[in-house]
Amino acid sequence: MSISEIECFGPIVSQTRELVEQQLERYLRLDSGCPEHLASAIHYSLMSSGKRLRPLLVLAAAHVCDGHIPDALPAACAVEMIHTYSLIHDDLPAMDDDDLRRGQPSCHLAFDEATAILAGDALIPLAFEVIARDIRPAEIALRCVSELAIASGASQLVGGQADDLQLQHLNIDLAHLEEIHRRKTGALFTVSLRMGCICAQGTPQQLESLSDYGKHLGLAFQITDDLLDLSGDEVKIGKRTGKDSKRGKRTYPELIGVQASKKLASDAAENAIQSLACFNQVADDLRRFAKFVVNRNF
Numbered sequence: 001m002s003i004s005e006i007e008c009f010g011p012i013v014s015q016t017r018e019l020v021e022q023q024l025e026r027y028l029r030l031d032s033g034c035p036e037h038l039a040s041a042i043h044y045s046l047m048s049s050g051k052r053l054r055p056l057l058v059l060a061a062a063h064v065c066d067g068h069i070p071d072a073l074p075a076a077c078a079v080e081m082i083h084t085y086s087l088i089h090d091d092l093p094a095m096d097d098d099d100l101r102r103g104q105p106s107c108h109l110a111f112d113e114a115t116a117i118l119a120g121d122a123l124i125p126l127a128f129e130v131i132a133r134d135i136r137p138a139e140i141a142l143r144c145v146s147e148l149a150i151a152s153g154a155s156q157l158v159g160g161q162a163d164d165l166q167l168q169h170l171n172i173d174l175a176h177l178e179e180i181h182r183r184k185t186g187a188l189f190t191v192s193l194r195m196g197c198i199c200a201q202g203t204p205q206q207l208e209s210l211s212d213y214g215k216h217l218g219l220a221f222q223i224t225d226d227l228l229d230l231s232g233d234e235v236k237i238g239k240r241t242g243k244d245s246k247r248g249k250r251t252y253p254e255l256i257g258v259q260a261s262k263k264l265a266s267d268a269a270e271n272a273i274q275s276l277a278c279f280n281q282v283a284d285d286l287r288r289f290a291k292f293v294v295n296r297n298f
């Protein structure tokens with residue numbers, strides 16, 4: 001599934017999709033020190049058919065803040081690299097033990113476990129390298145490095161994943177579940193929007209609005225992800241379904257039921273849209289995107 005199939009965005013999708021894919025390919029021209037099998041594993045995972053939602057959010061945020069899209073492209077690629085590393089590691093036997101990702105065998109099955117771990121590892125510094133080298137001026141690069149480091153770090157992405165793994169089979173309430181997902185899923189959505197705004201030199205008010213939008217969007221996305229795990233189509237989604245309950249994972253439908261989860265997701269999407277009040281119709285793609293996130297079937 002590629003962002004060109006996400007119809008909610010207007011022309012910005014077709015224009016930016018190719019930009020993201022081409023730039024990611026360029027960033028994968030690693031120097032000769034990188035062993036061939038490692039380069040192949042990195043390429044296999046990064047260039048597989050992800051939805052590219054996070055890069056799209058970076059570029060859409062830059063657009064609504066009246067920025068120049070190419071200026072935000074390194075940040076868009078960087079967040080996709082961090083996201084892809086997290087998927088590679090999440091699929092490992094020590095974590096979620098998944099055999100299918102983005103419609104193809106998980107990296108550790110297509111290659112081997114050690115190579116998959118190293119491919120994920122290599123994507124992390126590459127993400128920071130491209131921001132540090134390619135974002136100008138340097139103070140904007142520094143802000144992006146700092147924002148992405150925090151969002152992907154021990155308290156946010158990694159911490160959320162650690163809690164999620166540890167709390168399997170334990171009783172937690174809705175507030176606790178939301179808190180885990182705000183870090184595991186929401187942090188990368190929010191930082192994508194923030195980096196887009198920062199690259200466009202947006203105002204503090206725009207930054208706050210986009211952060212709120214990202215927070216609500218992340219929640220809407222995660223609840224929908226839980227619902228898709230329950231009743232989605234594996235071929236469309238490109239990963240195994242029905243695994244959450246088998247693993248004793250705490251999910252929204254399990255805690256509050258399917259109908260209440262759908263309502264919560266749609267409320268979160270509505271809150272995301274409300275967060276964009278300071279933007280005129282320039283943010284309509286982001287408004288449509290919030291609706292897409294809860295109505296998607298992949």
Ligand code: GRG
Nearest residue numbers: 050051052053086087089090102157158161185
């Ligand atoms: C290993 C540090 C570490 C973190 C893993 C990615 C992740 C955290 C867990 C995966 C489990 C999961 C279903 C998380 C929910 C949200 C999510 C990240 C879904 C995958 O994102 P998509 O749908 O994927 O945007 P594509 O493949 O389209 O990029």
